[in-house]
Amino acid sequence: MSAVNKVLIVGGGIGGLCAAIALRRKGIEVDLIELKSEWTVYGVGIIQQSNVVREMAKLGVLDGYLDAAYAFEDVAIYGPAGQQLARIPGQRLAGPAYPANVGISRLALHKVLSETALELGANVRLGLSVESLKDLGDSVEVLFTDGSSGGYDLVVGADGLFSKVRDLLFGDTYTPRFTGQAVWRYNFPRDPHIDHLANYQSAEGNAGLVPLAGDLMYLFLTSHEPTNPWMDPASMAEQMRQRLQGFTGLIGELREQITDSSQVVYKPMEVVFVDEPWYRGRVLLIGDAAHATTPHLGQGAGMAIEDAIVLSEELTREGSIEQQLKCFMERRFERxxxxxxxxxxxxxKEMQHDRDFDRIGLVKQMLARTAEPI
Ligand SMILES: Cc1cc2nc3c(=O)[nH]c(=O)nc-3n(C[C@H](O)[C@H](O)[C@H](O)COP(=O)(O)OP(=O)(O)OC[C@H]3O[C@@H](n4cnc5c(N)ncnc54)[C@H](O)[C@@H]3O)c2cc1C
Known part of the structure; x- marks a missing residue:
């Protein structure tokens, strides 16, 4: 019999929801708590590459997910004026009938995942967090912030970059670090040419266009912001336009249409990596709580989703929970x-303006590595 029959997942983001789905499909009882009392996500999109499409098939949500997404094949890299530098063909890892890559709005992804988790019987409570965790050896006693309590075979901290579960496990050993860059995003009607992921490189930063639906795409831009400045909300459109000055071609044309500051989504880049096993006893971290990184390779959520599926596979193998979590780490840590x-x-390398850096080579290496079985 499985050592783990009842799991608490802390955090109802992408990783927590995928863990809830994957564990429910294995017959494991799941309670999921989410800090936000209104279970929404911010309205820009996300790139999901071929390894994610493969994992969505394993989660059993592929058809609903693809209905809500924009499927595409290639990743292209252009210079700042739009001249093509490389075109990397997609790999159909979910099978020949399914696309290689997907762009999807975060809201649409949240809807597919949250509805599936609820349909499969995950018990979700909103506006709630953990106050304390007590590992009793054969179970974990959890005190919730509303004063209630519960006992679990395993607690999974999927509570993101500023994880409280990580703090409870490791104290202040791992705290998020600002990298010096920020990301700017803005939605547009989809240009007919943007039927693939289009990356544009310039000396100042990198921009990209991601198709999200037949009529929707978003533009992203990375910029160097060494002091992590406070930005006046009313100036965001102008500030984003300024940082796009180095681009001509399609990005240059779109730049002039960035006029509504309330639609600019700005985010400083912060990272953390737990450089030791992500568990102690019966408490484990997954997703950004363990390994939040920058969006340069578009794989942060991909890694959270893979964590969730590998966890469900390991927890249903023979062996003690210690062995199961050890095997989980062996499959996840280096990747x-x-x-x-x-x-x-x-x-x-962007911040150093290093023109010799082989970014295209790195993207190819990432695609080859993530295509490998986990
Ligand atoms: C600008 C930007 C662009 C990105 N683009 C991509 C991309 O294109 N492709 C990609 O794969 N990845 C991308 N990522 C990364 C991706 O967004 C994250 O890796 C992913 O969201 C991680 O999922 P998660 O579930 O671990 O954490 P989160 O999505 O952060 O979810 C954590 C959840 O836990 C909840 N929570 C927090 N604290 C508590 C608590 N104490 N108790 C209970 N609940 C709590 C939060 O409210 C949230 O719902 C991007 C990231 C950024 C910043």
């Missing part, structure tokens, strides 16, 4: 470390 470090490296 996530590679993505975390490579993403940070790409950002560092």
């Amino acid at each position: 996530c470390k590679f993505i975390s470090e490579s993403s940070v490296l790409a950002g560092d």
